[in-house]
Amino acid sequence: MKLKLGERLITNNPLRAFIQRHVEGHMLRTMGSLKEYPLCLEIGCGRGIGAEIIVKQFGAKKVIATDIDPEQIERAKKNLKDDLKSIIEFKVADAMALDEPDEKFDAVFSFGVIHHTEDWRKAIKEIARVLKEGGEFFFEEPLRNFMKFFVKGGLLSAVAEHPLGGIFEFAEFKSELKKNNEEGIR
Numbered sequence: 001m002k003l004k005l006g007e008r009l010i011t012n013n014p015l016r017a018f019i020q021r022h023v024e025g026h027m028l029r030t031m032g033s034l035k036e037y038p039l040c041l042e043i044g045c046g047r048g049i050g051a052e053i054i055v056k057q058f059g060a061k062k063v064i065a066t067d068i069d070p071e072q073i074e075r076a077k078k079n080l081k082d083d084l085k086s087i088i089e090f091k092v093a094d095a096m097a098l099d100e101p102d103e104k105f106d107a108v109f110s111f112g113v114i115h116h117t118e119d120w121r122k123a124i125k126e127i128a129r130v131l132k133e134g135g136e137f138f139f140e141e142p143l144r145n146f147m148k149f150f151v152k153g154g155l156l157s158a159v160a161e162h163p164l165g166g167i168f169e170f171a172e173f174k175s176e177l178k179k180n181n182e183e184g185i186r
């Protein structure tokens, strides 16, 4: 689901970029168990800060950074620094139906994106499908107790409405990740 105006303003600004670079990127990097992540996918890349982090902090040699919103992709292309142009490729794609082959990536990243999808389980299934055996999924996502204010009829839905199908509890998210691994979908 494309961003509503309120969240577009919150997302596409320098403070968000600062937090992503100096807090989220570092925290996620400490959770990774691989030394190198040569080929990476980012879903919902927004203005493109995540893709830069994936190169600089995770040492990716190639990043495919995707977003469902063509405007966000155009913004990310405009912001892309010259030294990253041969490494990062931006393209429009829906996280629930990725146009990528099975078992392609060493890591997939979601900086606050799964909760924007209409069906979070579909997105997890797609992520598991495109990850290589032993590949890793890095994410930061808000949970139901917070998101309930932002779904249709919620107190803050006028500012930044989100799809009902994108909200989850930690336990169900974790169990879905586990299920996809056990089914050998990756």
Ligand SMILES: C[S@@+](CC[C@H](N)C(=O)[O-])C[C@H]1O[C@@H](n2cnc3c(N)ncnc32)[C@H](O)[C@@H]1O
Pocket (backbone or CB within 6 Å): 001, 002, 003, 007, 011, 016, 020, 043, 044, 045, 046, 047, 050, 066, 067, 068, 069, 072, 093, 094, 095, 096, 110, 111, 112, 113, 116, 117, 118
């Ligand atoms: C909250 S923004 C996060 C942007 C960026 N990752 C960041 O952290 O600043 C969520 C992004 O996900 C994108 N998005 C929403 N639904 C999507 C979907 N089904 N597939 C891919 N991207 C999606 C939106 O267009 C938006 O750019």
